[in-house]
Amino acid sequence: MIKLQNIQKVYRTDTIETLALNGINLDVAKGEFLSIMGPSGCGKSTLLNIMGLLDEPSKGNISIAEQPTGKFNDKQLAKFRNQKLGFIFQSYHLIGDLQVIDNVELPLLYRDTTAKERRRLATEALEKVGLSNRIKHFPKQLSGGQRQRVAIARAIVGNPEIILADEPTGNLDSAMGNEIMEILLQLNRVDGTTIVMVTHDENMAQKTHRLVRLFDGSQVQ
């Protein structure tokens, strides 16, 4: 589903050159739930951003859903992200000025979907994460776990084949973290969604199909 070949990422400033990723080769199969672990600054999020086409590698090739993405222009990348990928972030990234339902609808705004259809799909997604009674709330009126569930609903509303989750339980206590993990596991098990999750939590990582460890930008497991 996701194929990374010899991925290298270098961050350059005027004086410093930092090698964030070095020679990463990774295949993620369709329906797989993969977790990525490693110490802070080892390149986990950079790798996830590259998989999510949010960042470009300095070297190497990426292929997602059998499509090489290297020559995509901005519009093609945006369309691809919109249709194939769903994102979950540690800090939720909900828009505070929008109600829950409007936050969930966000990816559908960039599709050719009617307002009625958007509302239906968003409501369904919120039902899936158990938040159908919070659709008119604003993010600040929700707990951390509820916010992350809204973020999951937003990630799945467009029915993407792949979900990329960057420390989705990182800001939550263990009970809430387990709840979120359960939702992700269910999405993977029931809907067959491919999930790549960056985590610091060994317990969460153990629940996934496969674990990849990074250290100083290189894959060590």
Place this chain on the structure above:
Amino acid sequence: MFKHLFKMIWNKKKQNSLLIVEILLSFLVIFAVFTFGLNSYNNYAKPMGIDYQNVWAISYNNTLKTNNGDSLKLFYDNMVDNIKAMPKVIDAAHTSANIPFSTSHMSTGLTHNGDHIQDVNSFMVDENYPKTLNVKLLDGRWYNKTDVGSKQKVIVINNKLKERMFGKASAIGKLYNDDDGKKGVKIIGVLDDIKFNGDYQSLEYAIYNRIDTSSYRWLGKILVKVSPDANAAFESQLYKFMANNLKDSNIEIEHLTNKLTAYNKFTLVPLIILSIVAAFLIINVALGIFGVLWYNINKRRGEIGLRRAVGAPGSSVSAQLVSEAMILATLSLIVGAFFAVQFPLLNVFDLPASVYLLAMLLAVIFIYLLVLVCSLYPGKQASAILPAVALHEE
């Protein structure tokens, strides 16, 4: 998408209110400038109604010892005849002090069919007035010898007054009552409108009274139409003639072209000042819009990164920011238009509704263009934000 943007703006109404007020104030000032400018242009585009080129105005003060009206009339008629006999003089007319483009005004009021009309300019003129200024008689006749000593008070009015009183119908032979207590004043002629107050001022109502014998005591102007080759030497000759005829009198000769230039400044100076104020306000608003959008981008980098992540291309992010600014402008303009439309509805300043409506349209277009220009660059900057960087910063 529009509903989505509107929802975002509505939910941030407190933060947006300052910008909305700023755009609203700019719209009102621009509307005032355009109204003033358009009205001035409309007035400018209308014909002057007279040939003021090569017309000189002689000012004098009556120093004659006699108060006998007949003697005075004889003296001044003779003086005007002598002026007319001069080689470079085409015509000359005696008139009251309120000649075209002078700051002297004499006004009265009149009543016709219960309609009381105020601020009607009143002129005292002689038989030569229309010829000297080459003003067109639109209907009826000008004064002649038959009017001398007539018991029936007769009057010539201008076209603007005629239209106010009678619309399209003829005014000739109709009667009105003036504010001086004279009833049944008969209209005998309608003169073309004259822009007495210069190129940029609106036409005004006017009546032209025939000079009577008693008027000569206080009349102090003679208009002289001269040939184009009348030069300073001739002006000096005319001055000497007047000085010789009116000993101890202060004689002054002015050219109507110079008086027009001076008078036009009365209108143009406030317009220029208002335009400068408006220009500063526009610069202020432009910087305000630019600053707010710039601030928004920096404050909303996370949101921009998120939108890019969930499928918004850079162009869409840019279009969103520009659209938000345009929606804010629209909200301001709706409120602004509500205030602006009261001017034609309440007939404020007695200007034609078309001037207000066109000024409103131009002000709306101007504000939209201003907002568009000010939001394009911040919008472009927003589209260049890398989603990974923006999301990481958040």
